[in-house]
Amino acid sequence: MRRVVLLLRKDIRTLGRMPALALALVAYPLVIALVVGLVVRYAGERPHVALVDEQGALSGLLVVGERRFDVERRLEEATEVDLVRMSRTQAERDLETGRVVAALVVPPDFITKLRGLRESPTLVLRTTRGGLGTRVVEKMRSLVYSTNLELQQAYIDANLAAVDLLLHGGSGTIGRTPFTLLGIQRARAQLRALERSRDPPVAARARELDTFMSQLQGAVGQVGSFLRATANPIELRQEEHGGRTWLLSAQVQGYALALAVAFVTVLLGAGALVAEREENVLGRLARGLAGLGQLVVEKVVYVALVGTALGLVLAVVFGIIVEFGDVSGGEPWLRLPLLLAGLVLAAVAFGAFGVMIGALAREAATASVVAFLVALPLMLLALVPAGSIAAAEWIGALFPFGHAQAALSAALYDEQPAGTIVREGAWLVGLGLAYGSAARVAARRMLG
């Protein structure tokens, strides 16, 4: 342990004498975190979808009661997807090359069927296989659902207006034909006048009819509530809460922290053991001064210390922005101790991975390039949405990034983070031990 501490002090002192590297270690992850934060926040939010409407079937207004719908405009302004109008041939080509992730084909009789209300028009969504196809289907379902909901609401309003006319009477139109309706209320008033007739049979029939009209009035009066209730058994109301959901949503903080720690520790770890070899001191240390196991442990601890310190600095910066920047982003100060635990575990696992890469590569230049080449795709794998590509999840699980991100996100904003942190922490410890052991085995080659 004493030897590990001695070497650790040496490494920290050495890092302090490389201001350019120290600066890069801080600045580079911050920039990357910002960029990835933007990507995570906005990427995939509006996938490009081809809109194939060769007959212009979307054009024209749909009038429902008092409201007018421009379905074409509604689709063009959709927030769920970015619909790009193009021909069928172009859409097929773009779908094949991946420029669009799906094509929405509009049938020629779309608006006609929608106006007729006898048969629902069908939009066809053509997708590719795989995760992105699934994602765009969800987005399109959401778009069709929200459009249906708006139309439904308009039809309900139109029906309610008709019911109101039936109850209270007045003028209206069916198509272009105007009409005037007496209405139940006024009919009952006339019936009550007839009830006062001196002709008993007339008065008796009037009372009977009024009783029926009273029942009818009650029943028709309920129609509005029933219509609304059956149309929307469950309603979702959106309420804005807190500050702006700027870049620093807690999820983005989790990604940014994991990414920053991953980059620093993997690259630093890859270079740490190799640096000893390039200083030619491995042979000296092997003469009973420090074993390879001690050296690997020291490098992992060193890299984890630097990574944790950097993560803490980032977390404090995020906390300050959340605190004073009118930004929603969890409870940065209350969660700092929990976040520290997550950062330490993540940094150890990433550090061990980096040291293993360094031990395998044996040369500084190779180690840095290999570390970057291996770590980057593995980090991006963790950004693939859960449940979309099983292979990506399996491979991603063997790299600490996804676990670190989950642990850090839980530490930042889960209501009950303990379960996630323990589970992901166990993964990180296990991966750290596995990579550390592999590094120890690989390091033997460095002595040759």
Next chain:
Amino acid sequence: MPEVLLSARQVARRFGRRVVLEPIDLDLAEGEVVALGGPNGAGKSTLIAILAGALAPSGGDVAAAEPTRVGWMPQQPALYRRLTPRENLELFACLADLGDPDAAVGRALEAVGLAEEERRAAELSVGNVQRLNLAIGLLGEPDVLLLDEPTASLDVAQRQRLWRLVDGLRAAGGAVLFATHSLDEARRTADRLLVLQDGRAVYAGPPGDYREEST
């Protein structure tokens, strides 16, 4: 009969399929200075690294008489270039668990004439880096000193300082093995000469009797 301080029996080394050192025997006894000669790639550095314990042999054994301390100066400086000479020596002294590291560091710096040097090793001349490399090997006052081409980057004054140091160790009952390309150095300083070629010992005997054509 002088006591053997360090002994190698049938030590050999291969890297993959490439044999760099055939099985070889070597004893270093009290008061003895042995020169190790041979062309580049003959296996001199490998043999010295194995004797120093820095490289594991593929076969054979190395044994040191108790409580012999072995110092090693590799051909390529083995030190931390971002640390000063004192910081380097302090680190290695502490790692070696020397009883009084400050005193050991002071003696080693004094021995190579770097006591006043406060620049980092990376800022030193090649010769001064080599002196620091030697100083690390001198830490703990070794009984056996293994020097791999120690004079390669040293000026005349520093060479003389080095040979005085070697003579002092011999006089104190220690042993020195040094690799060299200079037959003159070997004849002037060594009691014995061992010449390697292609990993095999091709001459072992008094330096004065060695003729290059004899191998």
